[in-house]
Every structure is written in C-alpha cells, then in structure tokens.
Amino acid sequence: MADTDDLERPAPSAPKPASSGRDWAAALGTPAPAPEAGFMGSALYEKGRTVHNKRIDGPFRRFKWAVMLVTLAIYYVTPWLRWDRGAYAPDQAVLIDLANRRFYMFDIEIWPHEFYFVAGLLMMAGIGLFLVTSAVGRAWCGYACPQTVWTDLFQHVDRFFDGDRNARARLDKAPWDASKTTRRLAKWSVYLAISFWTGGAWIMYFADAPTLTYDFWHGTANPVAYATVAILTGTTFWLGGFMREQVCVYMCPWPRIQTAMLDEKSLIVTYKDWRGEQRGSLKKAAKNPEAYGDCVDCQQCVAVCPTGIDIRDGQQIGCITCGLCIDACDKVMAEVGRPRGLIDYATLEQCEAEAAGAPAQPAWKALLRVRTLVYLGVWSAIGAGLLFALGTRTHTGLTVAPDRNPPFMLMKDGSVRNAYTLRLRNMQARPRDMELALEGLPKGAVMWTEAVSLENAAPVQVIAVPANATKVLRAYVMLPPGAGEDDDDLPFAFRLTAQDEQHETAREETSFAMPGDDR
C-alpha cells in the first residue's frame, strides 16, 4: 500500500455522499491549481494529465480481458472468413461492396433498395444500447466500446515498455536521455504498428481481403484504401495512444446521453460511503475504531482507474463502469480482513436500502424491471420483424416506369402503343430466365422489347437476366385498333416469373394510356 496517489489533488473538504448527483467538476477532472499568469488573470486551459493506471487482477479485469480478446478477434478475423456463393458473387463472408452496391453478410445479401434492413439494424443497435444501459448501466463504455478496448490495449503496451504506474510516472518526469528516448521510440513504434493494423483491417471489409492485401503491398490498390489506412492509423495512434480518457470526458456524446438515461434503478459502480466513511488509515482506525469506517484510504481504487477518477466522489461522467476499482478494493478488503464490496456494482436504490440497514442485494436483482423488459420487447420486435422480412423476401424484383412523354403513341393502322422502362432484378447469384407477362389487358395486346422485334411481339416474353444484377429494359406494349375503351387509361400489371424451381414472381401494377379524344 506504499503506492499512494501522486496526482495533485486537493483533499475533499468534506466527505460527500455517493448519491450526491452528477458532480460535473469532478467529472471533468480535478482542476489544476490556477497558473500564476493567464488571460485576464485566469487560466486559459487546464493542464493535461496522464493517467498511469496500476495493474490489477480480479474477476472484472479478467472479464475485460475476455471481452477485449473477443472483440479484437471479431474485428481482425471477420474479413478473412470465406463463404461460398458460387461463381457470380464474391466469396467473402462479410463484405460491404460499395462499388457494386451490395452488402454481404454470410448467407444474407442486401441490395440498396433493401437498405431498411441496415436501418433496422441501426435501430436495434440504438435500442440495444438503451437496453444494455437500463439493465447494466454503462457496460458498453466499460467493456465493449472501441475507444475503451484500444485504450486498454495501449495501456498494456505502456506497462510492457515502461513498467507499472509509479515507474511510468517517474519516466514521464525523467529527462530525455538516450534510454528514455529509445524506450519512447520503441513504445510509439508498437503504438503505430497496432494503429496501422487497425486501419489495415478496416479496409478489408470493403474489398476482397486477400486481393486487397496483395494490391496494398504492391502499391496497386485504390488510393482511397491508402488514404483510409493513413487516416485510421493516425486517429488510432492519437486517440488510443494519447487522448484516451479525454475522448470519453470531452469528445464522446454517449456519456451525456447515458447520464440522462441512468436512474435510481440503474446498475452503477458505487462506493458505499455509509460503510466506508470516515475513511482513515489502519493505524488511525486502530487508535480510534469508533470514528472510522471501512475505507482505509489506500487510494488503490484511484490508482487502477483507467480514466483517473476517484470513485468515492460519487457518480461522474468520467466513470466508464469497468469495475477495476471493485477488483482493487476487494483485494485490499481481503488483505485487511474486512468484507468485500465496499466499492461494488449496485443501484442507487439498493444503496439507500443498504444504508438504511437492509442486507446487501446481489447486483443481478436489478436486471429485471419494467423499463428493461420494454426495451427488450421493442428490440426483439424489431429483430423478429427483420428476420421475418428476411425470410419472406423474394430474390426477384420488378419496377415499371411508364413513358410520360409521350404517354401513348398512335400508330399508322390505329393501334395504340405505350412504352415502359422496366427494371428486372435477379438477386440470385446465378443467371436466370424470367418470363414477363401482361396481365389484365384486352385480347390482342402484345409486347416487344429492344431485343425482341415487333414481328415477334407476343403477350409473354422470356428474358435472360444476368446473375446478381438488374436488367433495364425498354418494353413496348401495343393494343390493336379498337381494343379497349377510347377515353380511359387501362389498368394492368406486368408479372415477372423466374423460370427456375422456385418460380418466384414479382408483380407491378401500372396503366396503359389511351388517346381518348385525340384518336
């Protein structure tokens, strides 16, 4: 316990209750003492401070390791998974093919007109965050947010090169001699390597990964790829290596949204002040046991915090609820022979009950409540809706745009011709013949296209549509003289039927314009 807080921090003038509300001053970091000079006698800026968080082991640290491994593995490995889709579609399992406007995810292929699936996924992601927040508080911030994961990764790099908390703080203050320069260069090289790999993995989602890797190293990839890697390398290096908790405290909107979403039933990491206060060292407490609480003021909770806050100040925007202070405090409590959980996951409601003398509740009891269940319901409903839409969608599509100028055409013999621009969608990864038929027009109506001449006009045409593509077709429909009413437009439909085993169909209503009085 020799490792005391070496950050300049005025001692709190009075112990504050853990539920003292949102403490913005503490949330934004403890202010540095005002410099001697500055604009109009005030400091123009707050001096930066580096958080050197101490190594700790415990259940939450191990959980953080696990989440980090899983999320990083997903990020780096996913683009390299293969998925056989046949000869006409790429074999990458997850591919955002912007150039060809296709999104592949395993067995799912999304076309631009089906973007509502992506919109639905974004809605699920949003409501999922609400759900997670209402159930387990800022778990996203503490474990899964990329900023958290990469910051954690970079802090481990710090630890590897410069040692633990005190060694790193000492090295920061040390003069720039050869040894420090070498160590810094080595560390920053590793930062850069990780950052480059991060940016490099990102672009693999947008093109065939092996091809792109080859092109990238042979200098023949698209300039956009190099620019993207350069930008992401730079931002990762800067945000992960240097900005770290500053991103959460100053840049990210999510902590603000989450503070608005938390209530007295939300799971937060909290210091049980009724049990801890008055804090004092073991020595002091031994002299006067009645006056002191369980907190031995060892500052371990501060030392391990990745955002450098003091959880004993209460709820604050800088707390990402990663639980490392729980690990640290539990360890100390075990050493001094006091019960664990002085700092623990709990809701403010549980805290109040506990302070009033009720026994401690297990944290999971806070999970089941109406708000959480409503979020879960909405989230599941959207998910079920998307799955249903996905399961029932056809891979054949048809859109019809009738010519508006001119709407109809009178022919020499008195026949009436209308022209339509058709888009035949074949969303299967194989070429298909599709039967295009007229439905609901008077007898004698025929159709021809650019590919099928007037001599071969017929009410039904078979059209070959290439794999995984939309065929744009200009079709002419002609009614013989005297057919149909003279002054009314005739409603009818095109029906597209795939000529394969599934016989998928698509039907599109449109109308046939007649000359009326102009004839």
Next chain:
Amino acid sequence: MTKKRIDEPTGTETVGHEWDGIEELNTPLPRWWLYTFYATILFAAVYVVLYPAWPMIDRATGGTLGWSSRGDLAREMRAADAARAGVRAQIAATPIEALPANPQLMQAAVAGGAAAFKVNCAACHGAGAAGSPGYPNLNDDDWLWGGTLTDIETTLTHGIRWDANPETRVNFMPAFKDMLKPAEADAVAAHVLSLSGKATDNATGAQLFADNCAACHGPSGGGMPAMGVPALNDAIWLFGGTKADVTKQILAPRHGVMPAWKGRLDPVTIKMLAAYVHSRGGGQDPAPAAPAPEVAKGAAPAAKAKTDG
C-alpha cells in the same frame, strides 16, 4: 472587482465575478482543445492566402493557388470530352447502317442523341419527340422521307424545304383554292377521310381524287413515304384529321420546314441524333432485299439524288 475563491462544495475555483450572489465556476478547456482552436485559426489564415476568400468591391481576392469553381468546371468538361472522344471517333468511323450491329456503340449513340435532341430538336418536336400539329411525331411508324437510319440521317443533314441547302428534300402540294369549288373540296375531303374509315365515301370526291390527287398520293391513298408524300389512309394526320383540317389542307396546303443541320452540328452528333430518333420505337429496318452495308453506303448518294428531284 474580481474576487477569486475556491467554491466549497465542488472544490473548484470561481472566475471571480459575482452577480447578486451568483458566481461562475472556472472549468477551463483542456490544453489540446485550446490548441485545436489555435490550429483552426492558423488553417483559416493559410486558407485565406491560398484560396479566394476576401470580398473586395467587384470580386474576391484570387488566392495564390489560382483555384476557381469555374476552372474546376472547365477541367471537368475537358475531362468529359476527352472521355467521350474514343466513342465519338468510333461512331464517326462506323457507317450509320452498321451501328445496330454494335449494340454498345448504338447505345452510346442513342444516349448522345437523346442529349442533343433536347438541345436542338425539342423546340419543335417536343421533349418526348411526340411532335404537335405540323411537326411530325418521331415515335410512331409513319415516316415522311423514310424511317431507316440512313433516311433519317439524310433528312437531318439536308433538311426539308431548307433553301440554303442544295441537297435539301423538297416536294410540293399544289393549292386547290382556285381549282375546286367549296362543295367539291368538301367531297374530296370526305373521300380522303373514307380511306381510313372515318367518313362515308362519295362518287364526286372519288372521281376528283382520282383525277387530281392519286398521281402522288396513290389511288388508295397510300402515299409515297420515300418521297415525303403522306399516306392518307392511315390514322396519322400531320395537320389534323378532322374534315375541316383536311379541307383546309386541300385548298391551301401548309408545308413544314425542317432545317438542314449540316454545318450547324458535326456529323457525329447528327449520326447520334438519327440513332436516337430511330430508337424511339418506330424506326424502320432497311428492306430485306437491301444490299450489304458497304454497297448500301455507295448507293445512298444515288438515292438522295433521286429524292432531291
């Protein structure tokens, strides 16, 4: 007067001002944020020097890079022209009747023709090429002076009744104002309309038609499309299909004029316009007995000469 102090509950310094007991806490920006602000100021200063920025009396300062949005446009237009140059050269080298054999080239020609049509032709023929009374509809299957690609190209190049062009297509319908009495003109009009079943026939009209009109329009009113003589037995009427319209056209015929585009548009654009007009749905293919394209090319001027008479 400012009186700074440390605020007790928050432990934060105040800025030192006080209004009726309300004070402001001093929570300054982090240093990197302040520096980011300075960086944007520096960026703005550099931008003002490099790019047009400072408004003067009649224009903005030019900037040392010489950039302008107009220059960007000119560059993009040059790039687009350069990108099209290959296709245009190919179209120029391909005789028009050989275009359909190359669907890609034909598609490019139709697209280019559609753009040129909107600029040069839509004023008379309409944006959709549907025409209006006196201005032929180009979508249908009724053609004056022929509806094959070659015919359309010739019409476009030399115009119709366009005196400035020596090779222009010319024909002439006499005015019967002084030759036919009103009742006779009425009878002829009735006979003409009866050819397409729009009126009942009459002997006077039939006789007058046979004597005066059948020489050009044919005994049954089939016309001579290749010579620009309209068919009178179909559903399409250039100057209107009512009896009054037809009578008017018999007594004092109107003659449409189509400008010759040779010299005003380059041959490639004319070729593309012909392809577009032909693609509107009524284009005719060359007669099955027509000779091979090479020979047809040689034969075209002869055909032209014939129609010029």
